[in-house]
Amino acid sequence: MRPNRVVAIADRMDQRPVAATISAVIRDEEILLVRRANPPDQVLWGFPGGKIDHGETIEAAAVRELKEETGIEASAVEVFTAVDVIVPGDDVRPQFHYVLIAVLCRWLNGEPVVGDDALEARWFDFEGLNRGDLAMSLDVAKVADQARMLAMRLDL
Template sequence: MLNQPEFPSPERPIAATIAVVIREAQVLLVRRANPPDAGRWGFPGGKIEPGEPLAQAAVRELMEETGVSAEALRVATAVDAFDRDTDGSVRRHFVLIAVVCRWTHGEPVAADDALDARWFPIRDLDTSELALSLDVAEVARQAADLLTEAQP
């Protein structure tokens, strides 16, 4: 077997999903334990396994990190996340595909690579003192708008 580097080449982005779960005007966030954005609040998510559909990856990662179950509805957007060395060079580049999900059951319990997991009012994300990952507030608003449009 070939020796694999600790980190994949920064020349190729890594595809990952994030589960944007909305429940009663609140969004589920986790405080990340690992780079990128260790210590910051963001959406549950992770790398897509080979052959795994986006919706399945988002729901799987959501369950692994929080114990929450949800129904994946649709892709909303994609954002970049960079894991940088101390000198600022890119170690890893992730393309995070945001999958809007409707909560079905469960209360969040931090697991896997999450330090904490909680529901937050979407309206408070811009004004809160939370250390949010880039684009979290905007992606949460987009997801809430998509869910509102989808309701009869």
């Protein structure tokens, strides 16, 4: 293989989106959110989550990231949607491109305690998400509503 072809392949590989999970945890008609400490979406409220490690399942990553960010113990129930987060960069390439895979999780134990990558963590009622006075990442209210409907259907 020619050296310039190797560089071209490496450049394309660098442009691939990063797969990450977000955990939708519902307890007593409230949903758990964290205020992000790091880009993208720094200081905005969103779901706990993070990158999927090589060889790790989506569900395992969701449960692990939830525990790391909030101290909450949960079990993964079902993958239910995916959301693109594309942050424009200075040139033609995006600065960030994540594919966030949403996992409905069943709360087992714990109260939110700020861990890595979060400034705050707390439970929110669903109506509060739709009022528009909470600074949230894109589609948080929409994904929360989808999680709520799925949880009701599954009788969680």
